[in-house]
Amino acid sequence: MSARRHAPVRQRMARFASAALVVFAVLAAAYGATHGAAANLPARVAVAAQVPPAVVKTDTVTQAELVKRGEYLARAGDCIACHTADPARPFAGGVPVATPFGTIYTPNITSDPDTGIGRWTDADFLRAMHEGIGKGGERLYPAFPYVEYTRVTTEDVLAIRAYLTTVAPIHSTPPRNDLMFPFNQRWLMALWNLFNFSEGRFVPDPKKSAEFNRGAYLVEGLAHCGECHTPRNVMQGLRTGERLGGGAVAGWQAYNITPDKNGGVGHWSDDDLIHYLATGVAPGRANAAGPMADVVVNSTQHLTQEDLRSIVVYLRSVPAIGGGAARPRDSFGRPAPDDVTGIRGTAANTADGARLFIANCASCHHWTGEGAGGRAPGAYPPLIRNSATGANAANNLTLVILHGVNRTTKDTAAFMPAFGPVLTDAQIAAIAGYVTIRFGNPQAATSAEQVAKLRQAR
Ligand code: HEC
Ligand code: HEC
Ligand code: HEC
Numbered sequence: 001m002s003a004r005r006h007a008p009v010r011q012r013m014a015r016f017a018s019a020a021l022v023v024f025a026v027l028a029a030a031y032g033a034t035h036g037a038a039a040n041l042p043a044r045v046a047v048a049a050q051v052p053p054a055v056v057k058t059d060t061v062t063q064a065e066l067v068k069r070g071e072y073l074a075r076a077g078d079c080i081a082c083h084t085a086d087p088a089r090p091f092a093g094g095v096p097v098a099t100p101f102g103t104i105y106t107p108n109i110t111s112d113p114d115t116g117i118g119r120w121t122d123a124d125f126l127r128a129m130h131e132g133i134g135k136g137g138e139r140l141y142p143a144f145p146y147v148e149y150t151r152v153t154t155e156d157v158l159a160i161r162a163y164l165t166t167v168a169p170i171h172s173t174p175p176r177n178d179l180m181f182p183f184n185q186r187w188l189m190a191l192w193n194l195f196n197f198s199e200g201r202f203v204p205d206p207k208k209s210a211e212f213n214r215g216a217y218l219v220e221g222l223a224h225c226g227e228c229h230t231p232r233n234v235m236q237g238l239r240t241g242e243r244l245g246g247g248a249v250a251g252w253q254a255y256n257i258t259p260d261k262n263g264g265v266g267h268w269s270d271d272d273l274i275h276y277l278a279t280g281v282a283p284g285r286a287n288a289a290g291p292m293a294d295v296v297v298n299s300t301q302h303l304t305q306e307d308l309r310s311i312v313v314y315l316r317s318v319p320a321i322g323g324g325a326a327r328p329r330d331s332f333g334r335p336a337p338d339d340v341t342g343i344r345g346t347a348a349n350t351a352d353g354a355r356l357f358i359a360n361c362a363s364c365h366h367w368t369g370e371g372a373g374g375r376a377p378g379a380y381p382p383l384i385r386n387s388a389t390g391a392n393a394a395n396n397l398t399l400v401i402l403h404g405v406n407r408t409t410k411d412t413a414a415f416m417p418a419f420g421p422v423l424t425d426a427q428i429a430a431i432a433g434y435v436t437i438r439f440g441n442p443q444a445a446t447s448a449e450q451v452a453k454l455r456q457a458r
Helices: 003-039 065-078 081-082 122-131 154-164 188-196 210-222 268-279 290-298 305-315 336-341 353-360 395-403 425-439 446-456
Strands: 096-099 102-103 247-249 251-255 403-407 413-416
Touching: 065 081, 065 154, 065 210, 102 395, 154 413, 188 305, 210 336, 247 336, 251 290, 251 395, 268 290, 268 305, 290 395, 290 403, 395 425, 425 446
Parallel strands: none
Antiparallel strands: 096 102, 247 251, 403 413
16 A cells, blocks of 8 residues: 555544644643533534434344445445555554654454454444544544544444454554654543544434435544544644535645535536546546545445435535635636647756646646546546646645546546656646646645645655
């Protein structure tokens, strides 16, 4: 697995580390004011113990059906992304999570009795998923998204557990975490939880449709979309009042996906959204690269049309957040006029964006920026009216140039080479500058320093 693949996990851990620092600083204050502070927390999605929508009773299904459902749910929860360091050893953990304060390794969740969770009882497993507490009673770090998994019904958690017991047990102990004090103090998470975690199962809203409730259950629960798409507070907890209003992960912008017509995806059709989650492409709007490509590959491409439709119904219903955007990300740019052909064949000896674009990008995306090969996933997409070039910052564009695109789904393999190893920071900044001015949002300026920072982002 590539280093980039793990970047989101690392980023979350880095967030956690700074969260721990903040927590440490407020420790004294929190001691006196815990109850008051907890009561003043912003409203959250209603949670309590209850039966979920669209779920078959466990006692009416066979073991095989239970395992199959568990496999589906494990995909919806994307467990494999964080718990697989080596694709040949699924769920054996060991994904190194580097933070400025040391390294943490994800645990082995195969059913190996000694190194995995083979000796865990169902109650242990439920407590981890619902409360963020490990077998020995220790607090788990919120890099494990129990903040969302707490909403998953007991039935569904047990189905995931049933599936995990069928995957090959692998004897493998991830290296010991190497975190320095105070970040190795798990009990600090109890304090973090006070402010940022509210335990409890999803409660369907009887006034809303079954589709809405199913979508809310997935987005706010298993699929944990907000882990990346919701902005964070000073303690690095999720700002639930700005749900899905846009977050950051490993240098990437995880865009605003609320229904706002300018800031979010309110102007996308239902089919655009479904197609994006199922294939990684919303033709003529957006392509999934980086962490979102991984989400599509491991998780959303496997969801049923009904579940994808439910996700879309729910996304349409969250409060719209404009974020100051005057027009949609994917509304910028016109095809380059043919005067740009004049620079073809001229000496490319300067870090000139237009020349570098013609030399490195135009063979696939066309010198006009209109792309080539149609609009199917894997074709060379237009750079005009594309969210990566029209965003208010050049982060994702820069990261796509640095790392390329490597997204293999059931339908197709989308491949763009990584230019990080062959182009300098200044050259990449020049290309990004040309692309945003010519084909995208001219406000999205960048610099060689910014490119250097994004090269290091994890
Ligand atoms: C975003 C990354 C991420 C995802 C997604 C994720 N996990 Fe984890 N998980 C972690 C990390 C990191 C830890 C270790 C936390 C710690 O050490 O405190 C962990 C710990 C656990 C543990 C505790 C194991 C132990 O030995 O203490 C269990 C059980 C678990 N995860 C199950 C799951 C399941 C089931 C899913 C999918 C529904 C899942 N995880 C998805 C990152 C993730
Ligand atoms: C691991 C982090 C992560 C998770 C989890 C995640 N996303 Fe994303 N998402 C991103 C990033 C990063 C991008 C930008 C990708 C790019 O520019 O190529 C993105 C892009 C998108 C876009 C395209 C927006 C645009 O304007 O181009 C949509 C729609 C989307 N995500 C929906 C979802 C939904 C729905 C979920 C939950 C099922 C989800 N995402 C889960 C990180 C994530
Ligand atoms: C060998 C062909 C090829 C070359 C050369 C190439 N690309 Fe791409 N590019 C692709 C493919 C394929 C995709 C992804 C298509 C998909 O998502 O289905 C892509 C996607 C993109 C995206 C959209 C990513 C997103 O997150 O939305 C941008 C922006 C982009 N390329 C810019 C560039 C730039 C700038 C260069 C030159 C430095 C370049 N490409 C060179 C083939 C190429």
